[in-house]
Amino acid sequence: MNSAASDPALIGLDWGTTSFRAALIGADGSVLETLHAPEGIMHVEGGCFEAAFERLLSPWACHRSLPVLASGMITSRNGWVETPYVSLPAGIEELANALVAHTTDTGRQIQFVTGLASEINGAPDVMRGEETQIVGAIASGAVAGCFVMPGTHSKWVEVDGGRIENFATYMTGDIFAALRDHTILKALMAEMSFQKDGFSLGVSSGLSAGCNLLHRLFHVRSLPLFNKIPAEMSADYLSGLLIGAEIAGGQTSMTGEGPVTIVGRSDLADRYEIALDIAGRESRRAENDIVARGHFVIARTAGLIT
Amino acid sequence: MNSAASDPALIGLDWGTTSFRAALIGADGSVLETLHAPEGIMHVEGGCFEAAFERLLSPWACHRSLPVLASGMITSRNGWVETPYVSLPAGIEELANALVAHTTDTGRQIQFVTGLASEINGAPDVMRGEETQIVGAIASGAVAGCFVMPGTHSKWVEVDGGRIENFATYMTGDIFAALRDHTILKALMAEMSFQKDGFSLGVSSGLSAGCNLLHRLFHVRSLPLFNKIPAEMSADYLSGLLIGAEIAGGQTSMTGEGPVTIVGRSDLADRYEIALDIAGRESRRAENDIVARGHFVIARTAGLIT
Numbered sequence: 001m002n003s004a005a006s007d008p009a010l011i012g013l014d015w016g017t018t019s020f021r022a023a024l025i026g027a028d029g030s031v032l033e034t035l036h037a038p039e040g041i042m043h044v045e046g047g048c049f050e051a052a053f054e055r056l057l058s059p060w061a062c063h064r065s066l067p068v069l070a071s072g073m074i075t076s077r078n079g080w081v082e083t084p085y086v087s088l089p090a091g092i093e094e095l096a097n098a099l100v101a102h103t104t105d106t107g108r109q110i111q112f113v114t115g116l117a118s119e120i121n122g123a124p125d126v127m128r129g130e131e132t133q134i135v136g137a138i139a140s141g142a143v144a145g146c147f148v149m150p151g152t153h154s155k156w157v158e159v160d161g162g163r164i165e166n167f168a169t170y171m172t173g174d175i176f177a178a179l180r181d182h183t184i185l186k187a188l189m190a191e192m193s194f195q196k197d198g199f200s201l202g203v204s205s206g207l208s209a210g211c212n213l214l215h216r217l218f219h220v221r222s223l224p225l226f227n228k229i230p231a232e233m234s235a236d237y238l239s240g241l242l243i244g245a246e247i248a249g250g251q252t253s254m255t256g257e258g259p260v261t262i263v264g265r266s267d268l269a270d271r272y273e274i275a276l277d278i279a280g281r282e283s284r285r286a287e288n289d290i291v292a293r294g295h296f297v298i299a300r301t302a303g304l305i306t
Numbered sequence: 307m308n309s310a311a312s313d314p315a316l317i318g319l320d321w322g323t324t325s326f327r328a329a330l331i332g333a334d335g336s337v338l339e340t341l342h343a344p345e346g347i348m349h350v351e352g353g354c355f356e357a358a359f360e361r362l363l364s365p366w367a368c369h370r371s372l373p374v375l376a377s378g379m380i381t382s383r384n385g386w387v388e389t390p391y392v393s394l395p396a397g398i399e400e401l402a403n404a405l406v407a408h409t410t411d412t413g414r415q416i417q418f419v420t421g422l423a424s425e426i427n428g429a430p431d432v433m434r435g436e437e438t439q440i441v442g443a444i445a446s447g448a449v450a451g452c453f454v455m456p457g458t459h460s461k462w463v464e465v466d467g468g469r470i471e472n473f474a475t476y477m478t479g480d481i482f483a484a485l486r487d488h489t490i491l492k493a494l495m496a497e498m499s500f501q502k503d504g505f506s507l508g509v510s511s512g513l514s515a516g517c518n519l520l521h522r523l524f525h526v527r528s529l530p531l532f533n534k535i536p537a538e539m540s541a542d543y544l545s546g547l548l549i550g551a552e553i554a555g556g557q558t559s560m561t562g563e564g565p566v567t568i569v570g571r572s573d574l575a576d577r578y579e580i581a582l583d584i585a586g587r588e589s590r591r592a593e594n595d596i597v598a599r600g601h602f603v604i605a606r607t608a609g610l611i612t
Binding site (some may be wrong): 115122123124125126153168169170171172174175176178179181182183184205209210211212213214215216217218219222223225226228242245246248249252253291 | 308362392401428429430431432458459474475476477478480481483484485487488489490511515516517518519520523524528529531532534548551552554555558559
């Protein structure tokens, strides 16, 4: 029997801090099936990753002979197999050459993708998992440009010549949650539908906050106190202020021009689209399935699939 | 009997969110006795401020006939008597003219000092209590200059011609605690003695963070991860980073030059002294008892004491 384009050829794992995602990938790179479980590495009891791996992939027991590629925080110190960081610039070749092989007790071999490290003026930065998404986007044709990957720790990534040249982490989401829930601002926060006007006002303030962010944040309290904005806008004003400040920083630290590609399909990605528009920066959305695409091109370059 | 310089003439209350401080003030403005209790306005059960007032001042029952001046968050919406804000510029005269009188059920009269409000580009800022400290410093001779009042919500205050011309709140302390205890940075934080080297590195980064504070904060995690600083320095690095960013903002938003006067005698004030030195800005310490001095000069200007 000849191998068809849609025959399963690879299992790609995107195993992060809070979730496990697996894709069954065809010989042509298409995603044939997916699995999703809320078992991020922090939820794997006792660090028994092999047991979790076998259990979570049991629906695909018939595909046990396929190569497996894994990326994300599963390769960190708190994960299954800690892999070293690859330095910049890095693209598909560099990641394929740096795969770390691990054989399970049952004899299955898993290839772990390494993360990336950068250093600017002595200050290090790191990513684990995002590099696989970005090389997936590169393989889909985005050989140059700036990416933003919204999240608890947003990443800004600059690609040129098909390789990641530069990136920076912004603690925006993590800080938003801490400020909303654990400062004086908490008293104002209400569960509401998205308040676009409040968000947009916050973005404008954040974009022009310059070195005064610690002061501008106090406006989240003082504006409702003086009825300049309704209290129910406070949470989205805070969100906009932080995202605006992130965009001001990201635009300064990334040299590239042109549209920013937003990775993700979440409500958060929608907020970045609005904020980039206010900043006067064009944006577009990354394609779906760039993680699986990344796993596929790294595996193919490494000779794991033909 | 003639009144001596040291005869009690006034009771001054500095009643804030977390503490109650009272001073028995002589006819010459000297502080004769003090009382201190951890009963800030948020700890007064059921908002029974009059009962707390009578109980906390019971050691001075023999001075019931003296005028009482109160300042601080006791004049806020969550306090005893909400007073309006006075707008800028404001000095001793303006505060003396804006006192709000309140008669207790037992017939004692209390004069509440109002807070100050400012507005820059449509964004309001407020203070309650700090204005009394600053006019106390003005009465002691600081008729012009820049003040920093470190705390949960630091205040930068600019004085000219004996009046407060400008001020801005920085959420530094509140944000420090939220980031230390409620973000990914928590994992690194250890209870340690003050690590001046780590603090100083943080200050330097904060001073030059510009619009990139949300990124620089990630270095609190990445520097120890790459053994660039010992993990036990992380908390003080974070403290320095935020205080440095505050100073960069404060120096930008306040137009005055010359030394910055640091209000307070706490460990936090010591940190600001170190950080201002790194920023190349001269600093000095405010005198003790400027709150009582403020109460005294406001009361005298209002004709409550002669």
